[in-house]
Amino acid sequence: MQKIEIINISKSFHKTNNESQESLILDDISFEIQPGSLVNILGPSGCGKTTLLNIIAGFLNPTKGEIRFDGEVINGPNPKRTVIFQEYGLFDWKTVLGNIEFGLKAKGLPKNKRKEIAHHYLDLVHLTGSENKYPNELSGGMKQRAAIARALAVEPEGLLMDEPFGALDSQTRNILQDEILEIWQTTGKTILSITHNVDEAVYLSDRIIVFSNPPAKIILDININLPRPRFPEIRLESKFKDIYDSVWQILRKEALKSKFSKTIR
Ligand SMILES: Nc1ncnc2c1ncn2[C@@H]1O[C@H](COP(=O)(O)OP(=O)(O)OP(=O)(O)O)[C@@H](O)[C@H]1O
């Protein structure tokens, strides 16, 4: 199992209206993610969460700093770290089974082995019976389950998720939260996820990290010491509510600052 180290990461982008000027988005961010843990990052819109995830995935280079995965510096995408994006990223022209098998084919596995692994993950995400459907025949929740199965099938060490349940209604979101917890507990994967939803972050996580407005710094980094396995009733407990409130207050204050700065600019 692998540890992720985010070491002094800064990222600047050129301003769209002035190529010679740069905006600093991530400002010297450092933290470590322990193997097998489930961490959520929260922060105001535009603070650089997706940017950091893309750097960890190897899709983007940092301006400064480095990311290490089990001691090895990341310098490009790698199937050891798969990403689940909000838009699911499924291939519309392939069935659910075809989507799940895709990464396995790229790994060079023979057809019978691909089928066996794909069916295992179909079952894990409760999609058995829908394997021959195309993405446009699936609900949002089913698409998200298919995307999770596809990501897990290649047996990554780390799963990176960018607002994985953001597009779903709250009922489906709650069901999938429980499913992802079950999958996490069964597989022992390291999960780094981004969300805007404080309730989801507290419910799922071992640890929550909150970013400030850009240039983003870490303004909160707390362990969530709620017992596991977690069940929906935990939301009614005062300990859950206290953690929720403390995270929400910090996030709200930060989001208001950015709203205020836009008003006076
Ligand atoms: N390729 C790029 N070129 C220029 N600017 C970029 C690029 N990618 C992101 N940005 C800028 O960097 C900032 C952070 O973007 P990012 O998508 O990481 O934010 P975020 O925290 O994920 O926001 P949200 O919560 O809305 O998804 C934004 O101001 C965005 O416009």
Ligand SMILES: [Mg+2]
């Ligand atoms: Mg984002």
